[in-house]
Amino acid sequence: MHALEKILAHHAGLKEVKAGEIVNCKVDIAGINDLYPQTMYSFWEIGGEKVANPENVVIFLDHYAPPSTIKAAQTHAEFRQFAREQGIDKLMDVNAGVCHQVLADKGLVAPGKLIVITDSHTTTHGAFGAFGTGVGATDLACILKTGELWFRVPRVIKITLNGTLQPGVYAKDIILHVIGKVGADFAIYKGVEFAGTLIPQLSISERMALCNMTTEMGAKTSYIQPDEVTISYLKEKGVKEYNIFMTDPDYEYEEELTFDVSEIKPRVAAPFSVDNVYDIKDYLGTPVDQAFLGTCTGGRLEDIAVAAKILKGKKIHKNTRMLVVPASMETQMEAIRLGYMQDLLEAGCTFVTPGCAACLGTHEGLIAEGETCITSSSRNFPGRMGHKQGKIFLASPATVAASALHGVITDPTPYLK
Amino acid sequence: MVSRIITGKMHVFGNNIDTDQIYPGQYLDVTDHKEMAKYCLQGASDKFAEEFQKGDIVVAGTNFGCGSSRENAAIALKVRGVGAVVAKSFGRIFYRNAYNLGLPLIICPRIDEIAGHGEELTIDMDRELAINNRTGKSVEIEPISEYAMKILNAGGIKALLNPKRS
Incomplete structure (x- = not known):
C-alpha cells in the first residue's frame, strides 16, 4: 500500500484498502471557511443537531477577513454563534489568516492525519505527510453530523524532482513547470507524491507551495514522505503526536515522472x-x-x-x-x-x-x-x-x-x- | 428514482471551465439559492442566461468544475434547472458537490464528436450512450458508480441521510 492508502485504512479501521474502493473514514480535522455558511445550513437539513466531534472542527473566517459586505458580516456572525452553540473552540477569527497556514502555525497538522476542509487547496497538508483534501459544504456537513466521510481510495502518481535549484528559482517555478508539462487535468481523482533529491533541500514553506498547487493539476491529495525537515518543524511547533506511514516497496504507482530541476529558469x-x-x-x-x-x-x-x-x-x-x-x-x-x-x-x-x-x-x-x-x-x-x-x-x-x-x-x- | 433517460438542448463549452466561471467570486456572499441560480455560468458565457431553458444540458470538454470547492457552482446549475452536465472529465470536488445535490454529471470522453450548440442531446443511462438527436450519432458514456447512483436516486445526499426531510 501507499502511505496515503495506509492513512485512509487507519482512519477507516481497516487493515487494507485498495485503489477505487469506497471507504468511510474518521476525520481528524474538519475545517469550514467563511465562504460556506451552506455547511451549517446543510448540517441542519440533514437532520444535524449536535456536532459529532466539536474538538475536531475548526472554523476559519479567512476569505472575507474582515468582511467587506453586509452579507459577509452576517455570515461571520452566524459562524460565531454556531461555534458558541456547538462548543467549537477553534474559531479562527478575522485576525488569524488563511486556513492552511493557520493549521501549520498552530501545530494542528501532523503526519498521518486526515484533514478535510471546505477549501480546494487542502492538498497543502501533504507537505507534512498528512492526507489533506478539499470538499464542498454539504460533504463537510456530513462530517459535522457523523465525524466521518466517504472517500474513494485514490491511485497515486509519483513525481520525482532531482537536482538543485538555480538562484532565483523556487518551488513555485518548479510546480508551474510541472503543471505546464502535464496539464490542469493530469491528476484528477488521484494523489500526487513528490520525491527525489530536491525534496530534502526544500523547507516546509517550499514543500507547502508544491503540495498546494497539486490542486491545479486536479489532484485529490498530495504527499511528501516526512523526513528530518518535517520532524524539526514539528518539534518547533511542539507537536508530539504523529504517525508516519511508509509506502511499501512493492507499491505500484499509477504513473511515475521525473524532472531535472537544475536547468529550470523562473x-x-x-x-x-x-x-x-x-x-x-x-x-x-x-x-x-x-x-x-x-x-x-x-x-x-x-x-x-x-x-x-x-x-x-x-x-x-x-x-x-x-x-x-x-x-x-x-x-x-x-x-x-x-x-x-x-x-x-x-x-x-x-x-x-x-x-x-x-x-x-x-x-x-x-x-x-x-x-x-x-x-x-x-x-x-x-x-x-x-x-x-x-x-x-x-x-x-x-x-x-x-x-x-x-x-x-x-x-x-x-x-x- | 432519477430518470434513466435525459433529453435536452445542448449548451456547449470548452475545456477547464472552472468554478469561478460557473459561479464568479463576486457573488460568493450570496446565500439564497434562487439568487445564486441567476449567476450560473456568468463567467463563461454572456448568452447562457438568456438562451437557457429548464432541462437543457450543459456540455463541456475536460476538467469541468475544476478549481475552487465552492458548492455555489453546483447549486447554481441545479437550481437554474440544468438537466445534466456532460463532459470529458470533471473536477473532483465539483463532482462530489453535484452528486450530493442530485445533479447528474455524465463522463463522456468523446462528447466533442457529437456536441452541437442548440442541438438536442439524449443521455441513455441503460444503453450507456449519449445521442445527438439531429444527426443520430452516438458515443459511449461511462457508467455512473453504484454509490453515486444511490445518492442520485434518493434525490441527493440530504434526502439520503434525512429521509424525513422530503
Missing part, C-alpha cells in the same frame, strides 16, 4: 489557465498594474523575506501597486519583527489583512478591465481576481517583487545571486 503561467506555462523570458517587459504577494500558495514568511530582499532600499515602479498579504497573523508578526514589513512599506507596498484577500476576486485589491496582475497565488482563471478582461500571471514571490520594482514582468535572478 516560470510564469500566462492567462487564462494554470497550465499555460512559459519561461519568463517569453513575457519579459509585459507591463504590470498590480503585483500581488500572498495567499496559501505564496504568502509565507520566506516569500515575504525574498520580496523584502529585492525591494529593500528601493521604490516600486510608479505605474505599479504592490499588495502584500501575509498568510497568517504569525507570518505578519514575524515579518514585522524581522523588519521585512518596514522594508516593503518604505518601498511603496500596501499591506492587507492576513487572509485570502484578492486571490478569489471577492475584495481587497481587485483588478479592472484590461489590467494585468502578477501574483504569487494559485489561479489565473478569467475573472478570478476581478474583471473578466483582467489578465493574471502566476509566478514566484521573487518574480512578483522584481516585477513590481520595474513595473514590467522581470526575471528576479540578478537580485538573488
Whole structure:
C-alpha cells in the first residue's frame, strides 16, 4: 500500500484498502471557511443537531477577513454563534489568516492525519505527510453530523524532482513547470507524491507551495514522505503526536515522472489557465498594474523575506501597486519583527489583512478591465481576481517583487545571486 | 428514482471551465439559492442566461468544475434547472458537490464528436450512450458508480441521510 492508502485504512479501521474502493473514514480535522455558511445550513437539513466531534472542527473566517459586505458580516456572525452553540473552540477569527497556514502555525497538522476542509487547496497538508483534501459544504456537513466521510481510495502518481535549484528559482517555478508539462487535468481523482533529491533541500514553506498547487493539476491529495525537515518543524511547533506511514516497496504507482530541476529558469503561467506555462523570458517587459504577494500558495514568511530582499532600499515602479498579504497573523508578526514589513512599506507596498484577500476576486485589491496582475497565488482563471478582461500571471514571490520594482514582468535572478 | 433517460438542448463549452466561471467570486456572499441560480455560468458565457431553458444540458470538454470547492457552482446549475452536465472529465470536488445535490454529471470522453450548440442531446443511462438527436450519432458514456447512483436516486445526499426531510 501507499502511505496515503495506509492513512485512509487507519482512519477507516481497516487493515487494507485498495485503489477505487469506497471507504468511510474518521476525520481528524474538519475545517469550514467563511465562504460556506451552506455547511451549517446543510448540517441542519440533514437532520444535524449536535456536532459529532466539536474538538475536531475548526472554523476559519479567512476569505472575507474582515468582511467587506453586509452579507459577509452576517455570515461571520452566524459562524460565531454556531461555534458558541456547538462548543467549537477553534474559531479562527478575522485576525488569524488563511486556513492552511493557520493549521501549520498552530501545530494542528501532523503526519498521518486526515484533514478535510471546505477549501480546494487542502492538498497543502501533504507537505507534512498528512492526507489533506478539499470538499464542498454539504460533504463537510456530513462530517459535522457523523465525524466521518466517504472517500474513494485514490491511485497515486509519483513525481520525482532531482537536482538543485538555480538562484532565483523556487518551488513555485518548479510546480508551474510541472503543471505546464502535464496539464490542469493530469491528476484528477488521484494523489500526487513528490520525491527525489530536491525534496530534502526544500523547507516546509517550499514543500507547502508544491503540495498546494497539486490542486491545479486536479489532484485529490498530495504527499511528501516526512523526513528530518518535517520532524524539526514539528518539534518547533511542539507537536508530539504523529504517525508516519511508509509506502511499501512493492507499491505500484499509477504513473511515475521525473524532472531535472537544475536547468529550470523562473516560470510564469500566462492567462487564462494554470497550465499555460512559459519561461519568463517569453513575457519579459509585459507591463504590470498590480503585483500581488500572498495567499496559501505564496504568502509565507520566506516569500515575504525574498520580496523584502529585492525591494529593500528601493521604490516600486510608479505605474505599479504592490499588495502584500501575509498568510497568517504569525507570518505578519514575524515579518514585522524581522523588519521585512518596514522594508516593503518604505518601498511603496500596501499591506492587507492576513487572509485570502484578492486571490478569489471577492475584495481587497481587485483588478479592472484590461489590467494585468502578477501574483504569487494559485489561479489565473478569467475573472478570478476581478474583471473578466483582467489578465493574471502566476509566478514566484521573487518574480512578483522584481516585477513590481520595474513595473514590467522581470526575471528576479540578478537580485538573488 | 432519477430518470434513466435525459433529453435536452445542448449548451456547449470548452475545456477547464472552472468554478469561478460557473459561479464568479463576486457573488460568493450570496446565500439564497434562487439568487445564486441567476449567476450560473456568468463567467463563461454572456448568452447562457438568456438562451437557457429548464432541462437543457450543459456540455463541456475536460476538467469541468475544476478549481475552487465552492458548492455555489453546483447549486447554481441545479437550481437554474440544468438537466445534466456532460463532459470529458470533471473536477473532483465539483463532482462530489453535484452528486450530493442530485445533479447528474455524465463522463463522456468523446462528447466533442457529437456536441452541437442548440442541438438536442439524449443521455441513455441503460444503453450507456449519449445521442445527438439531429444527426443520430452516438458515443459511449461511462457508467455512473453504484454509490453515486444511490445518492442520485434518493434525490441527493440530504434526502439520503434525512429521509424525513422530503
